[in-house]
Amino acid sequence: MTALISFFVYLALVFVLAGIANHAGKNKSFLNEYFLGSRNIGVWAFALTYAATAASGGSFMGFPSLIYTHGWSLAWWICGYMVVPLVALGLLAKRINQVSRIAGAITIPELLRRRFESNAVGNLATVMVVFFMFFFLMAQFKAGAQIMATLLEGVPVYQSAAFGLEALVEGIPWIGEAEGDYLLCLIVFAVSVIVYTTYGGFRAVVWTDVMQGLVMAVGVVIMLVLALTQVGGLGNATKQLSEMTPPEFMEVEVTRGSENTLVEKQLPRGTWLESGGGDIIRLKSATTIQSGADKSESVEAIRLTTPFEIEKVKEQGSVLEGYRYNVVGEVETYAYGAGKRGVYTSTPGPSRDSPSGFITVLIAFSFFAFWNFSGAGQPSYMVRQMAFKDTLTLRRSMVMVAFYFALIYFPLVIIFTCARVLLPGMEIYPDRVMPEMASILTINAGMPWLAGLLVAAPFAAVMSSVDSFLLLVSSGVVRDIYQESINPNANEKQIKRLTYGVTMVVGMLGVLAVMHPPQFLQHLIVFASAGLGACFLMPMIFALYWKKATAGGIVSGMLAGGLTVLALYLAGYMQTGKFGEYLLLGLHPFIWAVVVSTILICLISIKGTPPAERVQRRYFGGEQR
Amino acid sequence: MSDDLQTGDLGVSFRQSRKELYFMVASWVVFAGWTISYVGLKGGIKEGEALQLVWGMPEWVVFGILIPWIFGLGLTVWFALRFMKDTDLDPAAYDGSNGEEGK
Known part of the structure; x- marks a missing residue:
């Protein structure tokens, strides 16, 4: 119960911040403020909103479940994060901010539309954002609901409410098939995030991200200390892991x-x-x-x-x-690692499905590229890169994000290798290992109230991602579809109403879609990241760094990237009957999508008519080479 | 701290951004090469050999991941504070460019 109270204090703080953000945004241009915080985001806010958005439900729910299932090999899987702040921010941030200001764009599709003076580019970008971002929303909603369910387990009022809700929706197609406790948590979680996001807009999202980013960091540090103490030191945990068999x-x-x-x-x-x-x-x-x-x-x-x-x-x-x-x-038995000691402390790590293990050299290479370049290609990160106020903010933020990621990701590997020692048999529901671990660590330490804070860490991660994705999808619909194509003369009041309405509707659709989600959160998140990265990474790089890139090239690259990812996931489904990717020649679909996208953008742009000299000068200045 | 590059020339600013891009891609290649090759060679199960621990972790984690991570951190700090240059992002600073903020 004490854990529950500390958790609800955290939730209340989120709402207070949203209220203050709403107040601060008054008397400013609605769209520029609501979707971009008036491009005035400072170091702490930029660094933490970027990091908190990156550290989603996948980092705190899906990633721990993979560490638990496959052991130390996950350090190899995630290690691309060692240069993510350098690569993902260094690749695009300065130019994207500069070009978006020149173009006067406040969304990613709008930036591309104006840079290429092409509605086809802008409309396709909007469709791709909405499509892939929806899978992200699904995954985050599932994660949020699961965390709440773990925290509320055993609370009598909650159990009665869940039972009552299940009876209430019984017989309703689709919704009635969901379990009452999951459904209740899903609704409570979704309503909370939708309300504060709708109310406060981008500024509220950024401010709550800052708080959530701090909560995550503190939560990880506390968990690390408790986990190491309770397993008798990291060396002891690793030795025990080396004796385990799947x-x-x-x-x-x-x-x-x-x-x-x-x-x-x-x-x-x-x-x-x-x-x-x-x-x-x-x-x-x-x-x-x-x-x-x-x-x-x-x-x-x-x-x-x-x-x-x-x-x-x-x-x-x-x-x-x-x-x-x-x-x-x-x-x-496991396809790789059955009866084999040492599989949890070595590569490729045990795998239930793959005879070559969890992570081969080619998959490790794929993910090293994936975390960096797919990260750079995510529209939710790109939007943040349009919002920092100056390059000094960017440079200092890179340093902060680098320390932040080091503080989060490597310790998570340590914590959840310890979880294998403390929590046997979690393979029955691996996605719940994080909240279970928070619960067991604090109970063992005699501080059950602390569970509220520890569970708030993944909850914060999920919230900070959901709010960003909600805003991104609603900005796509309002700015890029309604204002651009349907009613260019809409007044601020109309835009405001529509924005609030769309944010709520998108959120509700996400809730409906996630009544029956797939088992592994991380699969859904990797799919959506790969799809978005494939659609936007190379088109954006060429838009910012190659003045001869054409609208035709960008449309082809975007389509080819997205379709390659879809096709390889479809092939994966046909091969195994489960949601997952097909590793053509051992490489992740994202790598193939980037290759195909790059080739098409170059070929079609070279064969097409170059953009007008006026456009080239506007975005690239007097560049001679 | 890096030198300021507020020349008001978009072309100069663009070329600096491109230089930073090349440096960043080269850094990625070096770090990917280090971790993929080291762990690929040393991370597997060695039959009959006892597990080698360093700081409580398997040896391959420390030399193939943790140490490069620390170097990556150092490089990011140096890149951000020394190599990367400040640029005036205000479109009014460039000839012929005028943003349409918030329209």
């Missing part, structure tokens, strides 16, 4: 022991059970043994394979007494 997956029927067979027995998700031979399993979903029956329906479970982990779970008294299980059908 779990096995199976279907089981739970059977009664000596208990009365007339009584119905409910077994929640996460229940530990022991076989006659001493093995233990953990249920992946809830099941029931009906009264009069002696066994349950078959249910998915994982079986631990590391002896000291099995002993630890037994010693903790977590195994349910009086019940046993029978394995039904085949036992599935």
Whole structure:
């Protein structure tokens, strides 16, 4: 309960900041203020809004689940962040700010439209932003709802409300199929973010990002200290990891022991059970043994394979007494790493699906490129780069962001390798490892109130991303579609109303879409990042650095980039039947998309008519070479 | 701190930005080369060999990731505070350019 109070204090602060931001934006040009904070963002605000937007639900929910599942190999997967501040900000920031000011643009599609004097470029950019950004929103909404669900678990009022909501929506197509607790948290989370984003606009988003960025950093530092203390030091944790072997997956029927067979027995998700031979399993979903029956329906479970982990779970008294299980059908083992000690402390890391392991050299290369260049190509970051007030702000912010990322990402790898030691069997719901870890660390430390702050860290990460994405999508619709193509003479009052309305509608559509999200958050986030990076990275680089680039070249590059990512994800789905990418020649779709996009932009621009001398001089000055 | 580049000439400013872009891409190549090749060679399981720990981490993490990360941090600080130059971003500073702010 104390955790809940500290968490709600944090939420209240977010709303206060949004209110102040709304007040500060009064008497300024609405659109320029609402979508770009009047281009007057200083060092702390720029650095932290950039970093907080980058550190999304993926960083605090999806990434920890991958570290837990694949061990130290995730350090290799994420290490591209060592130069992200240098590359992602150095690549575009100064020029994008300069060109957007010359063009008078306040959105990315608008910048491209004006730079190339082409509606086709602007409209296509808007469609691509809205399409891919929607997948981001879905992932973030799911993450936000899951964090709230973990925090509220066991609170009686919440359980009654969830139960009531489930009964209320029963029978409604699509919505009625969602679980009550998840649905309730999703609605509460979404309404909170939509309200403060709609009310405060870009300035509110930036200010709340600053606070959220600080909360994340403090949360990570506290978790790091608690985790290292509780595992007995990093060396001890790594040694234990080196002895671990991956779990096995199976279907089981739970059977009664000596208990009365007339009584119905409910077994929640996460229940530990022991076989006659001493093995233990953990249920992946809830099941029931009906009264009069002696066994349950078959249910998915994982079986631990590391002896000291099995002993630890037994010693903790977590195994349910009086019940046993029978394995039904085949036992599935990891495609790479089954029974192999050392897989969690080496590369390529264990993998359930891939016989070559989690991360090969080519995938490591792909992600080193992906984090840097796809990061640079995200419209949500580009918009921030249009908003800093001068280059001194940019330079100082690069330094701050570099320290911030080092403080967040590497410690996260350490914290969640420790989680493997402290929380066995989390493979049943890996996306919840972060809030579970926050909860267990603070309970073990005798400070349960601190869980509120620690859980606020990923929650802040999710919020700071959702608000940015909401604003980006609504700016695309209002500025780039309505004002540009439908009603260029709209007055400020009309624009204001439409902006508020669109922000709310986009948010609600996101909520509807995420009633049944895919299991791994990170897959969705990587897909959306790859799609946006593929669409915008090379077109933006050429728009800013090559005066001979043409509208035709940019349209082709944008389309080719987006379609390449879509095609390779579709191929991945057809190959495995799951949402995921197809690694053509071992490389991530983003790499192929960048290559195809670059070739097309160059070829079509060279063959086309160069932009007018007037346009070239306007954006590139008297450049001779 | 870097020298100021507020010349009011958009061409000069553009060429400086392009120079910074080349430096940044070259840096990325060096760091990618270091981490990918080192961890690719040293990160795998070595049958029959005990796990080598440095500061509580596998050795390949320290030399292939942590140390380059620290160098990357240093390079970013130097790039931002020494190599990168200030530019006047106000379109009114350039001949023939006038922004249409907030229209």
